[in-house]
Amino acid sequence: MRAIRADELQPTTNPWAIESQDLKVRAGKYLAVRGLSLNLGSGVHGLLGPNGAGKTTLMRTLATVIKPHQGQLRLLGTAADDRRGLRPLRRRLGYLPQNFGYYPKFTVRDYVEYLAWLREMPAAAVPGAAQRVIERVGLADRADAKLKSLSGGMLRRAGVAQAIVNDPDLLLLDEPTVGLDPEQRVQFRELLREIGQDSCVLVSTHLVEDVVAACSDVLVMDQGLLVFQGRPADLVDRGRHPDGVGDSPAERGYSALLRQHRSAS
């Protein structure tokens, strides 16, 4: 339960949370995203792809950490190269990086409140919001423990807490399920579905079963290009193809897709 602000009820003027046209992004000198056209609205979208497919570079671009090299990108209706619009846009973003660093001496509460402050939440709302998200990710009993004393899975959950503290309209999670035990992963999927009801959530992951269980939409990237976009059921359907290898229908569908794409290119 939370209070609804007046601006949340206003109709949005942008049809998609993420709109990109022929997006190209460099990672160093290497062109990691090579012409990606994508429209994503609200819901939970799973981003799959092998190592080096450009997933993390894409996530960093969408989080406004790095600039696109070429192409059009609009996030929540704001052009990514609009310097004046960047700050209001960033207030509405949540981002969990893949290698998310932290200040070891901060407690979980310090860390979440610091990120809430960085995202310009009203000062009066910060302590309450921080406590709420810490409870939501199941870290309430460790809220005042130093980050360096936490296990890998707990750290990851603290990272998720900072990403959702400002109720973002666009939430980007890069490998959020690494280090979570099976029970926590089930709880995490539940959390994703809740957030995905009214915001756009993009989850990058290697775990095909996470995507099938929690996502309303699947994207598959390979070599910087979008190979597939569809429902999880479509991915499972592809698993009937003889090319697929894997233990579950979705894994077979995923590997069949990649093989077909590679043999075609």
Add this chain to the structure above:
Amino acid sequence: MSSHVTAQEMAAYVDGGTGVDFWALEVHLEKCAGCRDDLAKAAAPSLDPLLSGAHTAIRAQVATGPAPVPRRRVRVLAQRWTVWSLMPWTLTTAVALVAATVLDQAFPLRPSLVLLLAPVAPLSGLAAAWSARADPAWETISGTARFGLELLLGRTLVVLATVVAFLGLTGLYLGRSPVMWLLPCLAFTSATLLLGGFVGVERAALGLGLGWLAVVVAPALVTAQLPVLVGGSSAALIWGLTALGLGAAALLRASDHQQSRGQ
């Protein structure tokens, strides 16, 4: 049903019992505000037990629940404006300034090392305060609203305050006018912020620092003469104007720092 709901019918409806035409009664309730009031009176739970129940429940939660988190203003302020990576740098600068002071005192006829080093004293701090390598949470914070000139200026102020405090102490000890070291210090800080918008703060600090050491400090040490730019009386005006101009330019180019560079 054209007449109003009778007390009997209402009681039966509230109890959910039989003997009343629910459908017709609800159609009437939709149109008749008076009967809706009657329904509210008949169906409302009594207020006193409700309030006292809530009261006991809240008191029980207050007694058994976790204690409220105390206010931590100082801690929060310190966390917002400092980075842990600044600690080693602070120590290094302090040691360098102490060494320069000792040398100045031992050899009063040689050019003053404190004055020669004052302009570049804040640069290593700036480089540490705004660096993807030195700041562990860089990736997380670099996509947030306050990232950019606001956070950079806050950290710059912390660095400057530290350096100025050290320089002030040595200045007092050696009896030097603050104008001679404070203005160059500010000018180099502004220059680093402005240049940092184009090439990154770390590279800007490195370039400016090495340039100053090569062009001014090394010749001064070799010739054993303090350059006019450092010790001269008219130099203060030049340094002041430079600091002001570069500072204004850095503020105008604020949006350069919004997205991180070097990757």
